[in-house]
Amino acid sequence: MIFPASYWLRVLLHLCAVGLFTVSLASGLRLAVDGEWLLADLWARISPQGNVIAWHLAAGGGWVMLGITVLGALKKKPWKTQVRKSAGVIIRGIYLALPVQIAAGIWLYFGITGSGWVLTLHYWLAMVLSAVVLCHVVEQLIAKKGRHLPAVFIPTRLSRFSLRSLLLGVGALLSTGIAVVMLWWGSSAGYQNLYISPLDEHSRIQIDGAATESAWSSASAETVVTTQGNDYQRSVPVEVRALANAYTVYLLISWPDPEPNYSHLPLQKTQQGWRVNHNGFERDDERSFYEDKLAVMISKGNGFGGDHSIHLGSTPLAGYPASRSGRGLHYTEDGTIRDVWHWKAVRGADMSVLDDDYFGAPEAACAFCSRYKAGYQPDPVEDGGVRQNWDWFRPGQVMPLRLPVLQVRNQEVTNQEVTNQEVRNQEIGSDVPGHAMAWYSSIPYSLSLDNIPVGAQLPSVIWMSHYEGDRGDVRGQAQWHDGRWTLELARARDTGSPYDIALEDGVYMWVAPFDHAQTRHSYHHRPLRLRFAP
Amino acid sequence: MSRSQRILVSLVVAVLLPVSVVTALAFSSGFPGGDDEMNARQRVSEQLERWRKLDAGGEPVAVHQGPWACVEDVGEKLIWEVKSWQEYTHYYKSSYSWRHQETGEKDLGSCVFGKQFVPCDTEDLIQRLNQARYCGVTSWRLPTYDELKSLADPETVAGQPMINRYLFPRTARGPYWTSTLEPGAELNIWTYDFYQGSGKPLPPHIAGWARLVSSKNQ
Numbered sequence: 001m002i003f004p005a006s007y008w009l010r011v012l013l014h015l016c017a018v019g020l021f022t023v024s025l026a027s028g029l030r031l032a033v034d035g036e037w038l039l040a041d042l043w044a045r046i047s048p049q050g051n052v053i054a055w056h057l058a059a060g061g062g063w064v065m066l067g068i069t070v071l072g073a074l075k076k077k078p079w080k081t082q083v084r085k086s087a088g089v090i091i092r093g094i095y096l097a098l099p100v101q102i103a104a105g106i107w108l109y110f111g112i113t114g115s116g117w118v119l120t121l122h123y124w125l126a127m128v129l130s131a132v133v134l135c136h137v138v139e140q141l142i143a144k145k146g147r148h149l150p151a152v153f154i155p156t157r158l159s160r161f162s163l164r165s166l167l168l169g170v171g172a173l174l175s176t177g178i179a180v181v182m183l184w185w186g187s188s189a190g191y192q193n194l195y196i197s198p199l200d201e202h203s204r205i206q207i208d209g210a211a212t213e214s215a216w217s218s219a220s221a222e223t224v225v226t227t228q229g230n231d232y233q234r235s236v237p238v239e240v241r242a243l244a245n246a247y248t249v250y251l252l253i254s255w256p257d258p259e260p261n262y263s264h265l266p267l268q269k270t271q272q273g274w275r276v277n278h279n280g281f282e283r284d285d286e287r288s289f290y291e292d293k294l295a296v297m298i299s300k301g302n303g304f305g306g307d308h309s310i311h312l313g314s315t316p317l318a319g320y321p322a323s324r325s326g327r328g329l330h331y332t333e334d335g336t337i338r339d340v341w342h343w344k345a346v347r348g349a350d351m352s353v354l355d356d357d358y359f360g361a362p363e364a365a366c367a368f369c370s371r372y373k374a375g376y377q378p379d380p381v382e383d384g385g386v387r388q389n390w391d392w393f394r395p396g397q398v399m400p401l402r403l404p405v406l407q408v409r410n411q412e413v414t415n416q417e418v419t420n421q422e423v424r425n426q427e428i429g430s431d432v433p434g435h436a437m438a439w440y441s442s443i444p445y446s447l448s449l450d451n452i453p454v455g456a457q458l459p460s461v462i463w464m465s466h467y468e469g470d471r472g473d474v475r476g477q478a479q480w481h482d483g484r485w486t487l488e489l490a491r492a493r494d495t496g497s498p499y500d501i502a503l504e505d506g507v508y509m510w511v512a513p514f515d516h517a518q519t520r521h522s523y524h525h526r527p528l529r530l531r532f533a534p
Numbered sequence: 535m536s537r538s539q540r541i542l543v544s545l546v547v548a549v550l551l552p553v554s555v556v557t558a559l560a561f562s563s564g565f566p567g568g569d570d571e572m573n574a575r576q577r578v579s580e581q582l583e584r585w586r587k588l589d590a591g592g593e594p595v596a597v598h599q600g601p602w603a604c605v606e607d608v609g610e611k612l613i614w615e616v617k618s619w620q621e622y623t624h625y626y627k628s629s630y631s632w633r634h635q636e637t638g639e640k641d642l643g644s645c646v647f648g649k650q651f652v653p654c655d656t657e658d659l660i661q662r663l664n665q666a667r668y669c670g671v672t673s674w675r676l677p678t679y680d681e682l683k684s685l686a687d688p689e690t691v692a693g694q695p696m697i698n699r700y701l702f703p704r705t706a707r708g709p710y711w712t713s714t715l716e717p718g719a720e721l722n723i724w725t726y727d728f729y730q731g732s733g734k735p736l737p738p739h740i741a742g743w744a745r746l747v748s749s750k751n752q
Contacts, residue, residue, distance in 0.1 A: 015551060022552040026559055048559040055559060137548075147537070149544035319574035364689040365574035367581035368700040370598050380693035382707055387619055392600035401619070444620045470693070499693060 005151035009073060012173065013066060014152040020062045021133065027056035028126055030312050034327065034520065035232045037123055044326060049313025051333075053305030057525065060105045061180065067102060069176050090139050093132040101125045111225035111524045116233040191302050191508060191529040194222045196242040196249065198533045205243065205250045207352060209479035209488050216252055219243050222528055226255075229522030230287055230515045236522045238294075238511045244493065244532060249503045253487045253511060257292060260480035261516035262435045264291040264346045265460040267389060269452055273397045274390075276460065282395045284371055285325040286518035291345040291435075293514035294478075294487055295521060297359075298339040298501045302508045302527050306330075309338045309359040309375070320365045321372035325519060331375025335361040339501040340376070341474045343487050346435050347386045351466045354474040354489060355385075358499050379470035379499040387439065387462040400458055402442035403449055436461035470497045485513075505532040577689070584609055585701055592670020604669035605701045611750040612681065613669055617704045621646045623662050626704035632711050632723050632738035633657045634676075639739040656711055656744050663746055677747040679714035679724040679733060685745075686731055695728040702745075709734070709742040 004010065030047035033040050048055075104122040108115055140148060197219040199205070205213050219241040226236045241252040265281060266289065267274050279288035299307040311317070312328035323329050332338065342348075342355040355378065362374040390398040436459045443449070452458070466472050476489035494502040501507060508527040514520065587595040587602035592613075595602040603624075605614045617626035628645030632638045633655040641653035647662065656676055663674040686696050695705040709725030716722040716735035725742055726733040736742065 015547075018548070018551050019555050022555040023559065026556055048556070052559075146541045146545065149548065150537075150540035153544035153547045154540055317574070319571035319578075321578075360691075363691050365577045366698070366700050367578045368585065368587070368597055368698070370600075370700075377691050377694075444622065 005148075006154060006156040008155040009069075011152060011155040012170070013070065016062065016066055016173065020059050020066065021129075023055055023059040024063070025126060025130060027052040027059065031056060031228075032123055032126075033312075034228060035119075035123065044314075047313075049316045049328075050311045051305055051308055052312050053310055053525075054303065054308060057109065057304040060102070060109065063102045063105070065173070065176050065180050067099070068180065069173060072176075090132055090136045094129065094136065097125055097129050097132065101129060108227070109525050111227075111526060113225060113237065114235065115225050115227045116235045119227055119233055189526075191527050192222055192224065193531050194240055194242055194509065194528040195220050195531045196244045196533065199243040199245045199250065201245050203245075205488070205490065207250075207475050207477050207488050207490050209477045209486050211241075211252050211486060211488065215243055216241060219252070224511060224524045224526070224528060226511065226513060226522035226524045229513065230517035230520045234515075234522070236513050236515075238513060238524075240509075240511065240528060242530065244503075247493060248490050249493055249530075250488070250490045251296070253294065253296070253489070254484055255294070255511075255513050256483055257480065257485050257513070257515060258483055260345065260485070261290065261292045262346050263289050263516075264435055265289050265388075266435070267398065267400055267458040267460055269454050269456050269458075271454055274400055274458070275397050276390065276393065278395070280325075281393065281518065283324045283326075284519055285327065287520060288516065290514075290516045290518050291347065292480075292485065292516055293345065293521070294343045294485070295512040295514070296341045296343075296354075296489075297510040297512070298341075298503065299508050299510075299527075300336075300501060302529070304525070306359075306510055306523075307338060307508065307527075308332065311374075317362055317374060320362060320374070321369060324371055327519065329362070329372070329374035329376070330359045331362040332359055337499060337501065339499075341476075341489070341491070343476050343478060343489070345478065346461050347463075348476070349478075350436065350438070350463045351384075352475055352477045353466050353472050354476040356467070356471045356473045356500070360499075379473065379497065381471035382468040384465040384467040384469075384472065386436075386464060389437075389458060389460045389462050400445040400450075402437070402439070402462055403445050403452075403458070404437050405441050405443055435459050436463055438462070439464045470495070470499055473497065473500060503530060505530065505534075581698070585698075587701070588613065588669050590669060606750060607684075610681075610684070612677075613671055613748045613750050614677075614685070614702070615663065615668070615674070615746045616702060617706075617745065619704060621649075621651075623647065623659070623666075626706055626743075628654070628659075628743075629741035630659060630711065630744045631655045631741060632736075634713065637721065637738075638723075642739050643741045659744055659746060663748075669748070671748040671750065674746045674748045676711055676713040676744065679712040679726065681747060682710060682712050682726045682745070683733065686726070686728065688731060696731040697728045706743050709736055709740070711742045711744050 026048050029043040030049065030052045033044045101122065104118050104125065107118045108122060140146060199215055203215055205215065221239050221241050223237050223239045226238055229236065236255055238253060238255040243250040266277050268277055277289045278286055280286045297306060301307045309330050309332050310328065311331060314326040315322045316329055338359040340357040340359055342357060344355065348354060357376060357378045359375045360377060363377065366372060387401065389401050391401055439462050442462060473495045474489055474491045476487060478485055478487040491503065507530050509530060510524065510527050512521040512523050584607060586606040586608055588604040588606055589595050590603040602616060604616055607614065615624065618624040619626065625646045629643040630645060631642030633640055634657065638655065640655050643654050644651050645654040647654065660674050664672045668674065685702065687698050688696055690696050690699065697705050699705065705728050707729045709727050712724045712726060714724040716724060722735035722737055724733055724735050
């Protein structure tokens with residue numbers, strides 16, 4: 001240790017380190033569950049649930065605080081002269097690994113390029129540190145028979161019934177803490193500014209996923225690096241530009257994706273009947289047969305964990321239905337909302353609309369809900385949107401809901417007239433051929449009409465129409481080109497809906513790309529802060 | 535304090551500190567406890583006791599399975615019709631004028647019978663369901679106002695209809711007909727709106743929605 005035995009600062013720092021290590025490890029193991037690391041299943045069973053991202057990042061702040069305090073102390077007392085035999089040999093491993101681990105955490109928090117391999121380093125260093133700490137405890141308890149424990153748990157003067165030293169230590173740590181917090185707020189460490197370029201009222205932005213308008217080239221770009229998505233260790237840098245006139249905000253969001261994914265739970269006919277091609281859909285964790293997506297979240301605050309809207313684990317709400325994937329639920333504990341817009345490559349493609357949802361207070365407990373979504377709810381909608389092409393999903397066989405009129409007509413088993421308009425309807429969304437069909441170009445499924453050959457596929461997505469109501473407040477269209485998705489979207493600055501957040505100076509924004517996954521998305525910790533020109 | 539006492543105190547602190555931190559973590563999230571947890575458990579329990587899903591033949595359907603055609607209110611011994619996306623008899627956007635035998639207005643709604651939309655009224659829907667022995671029963675009728683209102687669930691998410699949408703999906707915005715008449719010289723019938731969570735009497739020529747009910751005992 002860098003301080004003499006039972007020196008008040010030594011005891012205080014050791015106690016803080018023990019507490020912070022416990023929080024960091026416990027919350028970090030929950031965060032690591034998605035990574036499918038060695039022992040991930042065990043971590044899923046034993047690690048705490050809920051708002052653990054906030055705990056993890058807050059503990060990270062504590063480590064920074066502790067590090068600054070130690071560095072300040074080291075300045076006065078050189079390292080070599082202070083290492084004592086009582087601390088044991090293994091403690092040196094902690095001195096070596098801990099600073100690297102803290103640096104890796106800072107790297108991940110700020111989303112610096114290369115976060116993928118840093119994530120790997122962060123996980124395995126946590127494992128190494130756990131082993132080293134365990135060995136350190138064993139060494140102290142068995143090899144040294146616990147005789148050095150008081151040196152790090154009981155300050156000399158406190159053992160003589162004086163609290164003065166302890167109060168001094170607490171004061172020193174609090175001062176460092178206040179300094180760190182002031183640095184935090186004063187340096188934009190908690191967010192990244194996205195300056196929104198003013199747009200002339202007469203300038204038109206066509207929402208088509210192509211940034212062909214000259215206004216986009218003058219808009220400044222900010223990039224956030226997201227990780228821990230479907231491909232857990234892959235970093236996905238997402239570039240965002242923004243324009244705004246007096247009424248509307250336009251966003252141009254682009255991110256790399258080697259290939260576009262449109263295959264969305266296709267139905268396939270087998271000898272035994274229809275089945276859905278899927279890989280985890282029954283537990284809300286489809287990772288193969290799913291369209292690409294991107295979510296945007298807006299909040300008035302920049303709290304950790306998506307402004308405290310992410311609650312990990314299978315039952316973060318005791319007494320309420322479990323998360324079927326075991327990964328967690330989105331909700332807010334104070335009932336405030338986070339505005340969430342969801343672009344979907346197939347389901348929204350035909351309608352140039354994003355699914356306007358929100359995270360709010362958890363929905364009341366329900367006995368008959370197959371998938372309990374807690375606070376993740378759609379904005380009110382009268383009608384429209386999409387339907388799924390089955391009467392009820394089963395991992396085995398399903399009964400399709402609809403058949404395409406053209407499919408039926410080609411087999412000459414119906415007398416319904418197919419108009420040219422219906423033909424055109426089936427061609428809508430030329431980027432997504434075969435992966436969706438329009439409701440009004442389909443008819444109810446019946447066995448008597450089903451002469452489709454074994455091996456053929458049916459789309460699972462049935463487009464109805466643009467959402468009627470609040471749910472359709474965000475217009476958007478995306479294009480994939482040369483290994484990159486580009487999403488162009490527009491929303492009124494203030495929709496007036498209680499389920500939306502007004503886009504005004506100072507609100508925060510997060511983005512989350514889903515690479516052919518239902519619920520697994522990559523994410524970033526430090527939000528963008530929208531800055532409008534005065 | 536003796537040396538052994540100091541070691542003992544140190545050990546206690548060394549164990550208590552991480553244990554209390556983990557306990558604080560666990561209780562701060564994932565363990566709501568108190569009234570909220572009790573209410574949630576009670577709500578789930580009450581729903582399981584009260585409701586049962588049935589298929590079109592009247593056979594029970596497991597809690598998390600589907601599809602289902604009707605929902606049985608076990609306590610009240612009533613069976614409720616469930617609406618469908620599909621454009622057939624139970625289409626959720628079929629509308630009806632109100633008619634009971636020779637009272638009311640005939641065929642001023644628009645509903646799907648067979649493969650097409652036709653003018654219709656509530657009596658037509660009742661006949662269809664009874665003829666089909668839908669969900670195994672033949673006493674389909676319009677619910678009374680109190681019966682229909684008993685489906686209302688004010689704890690649902692704001693912006694959604696105030697009804698258990700996991701049992702009664704596809705509930706439309708607007709008035710649902712009941713069999714309860716408003717006293718007075720003119721014929722007005724009570725309706726209930728699940729989005730508003732309130733009811734009002736309307737004349738029979740209005741095109742309203744209908745969710746039929748049947749007694750379980752024939």
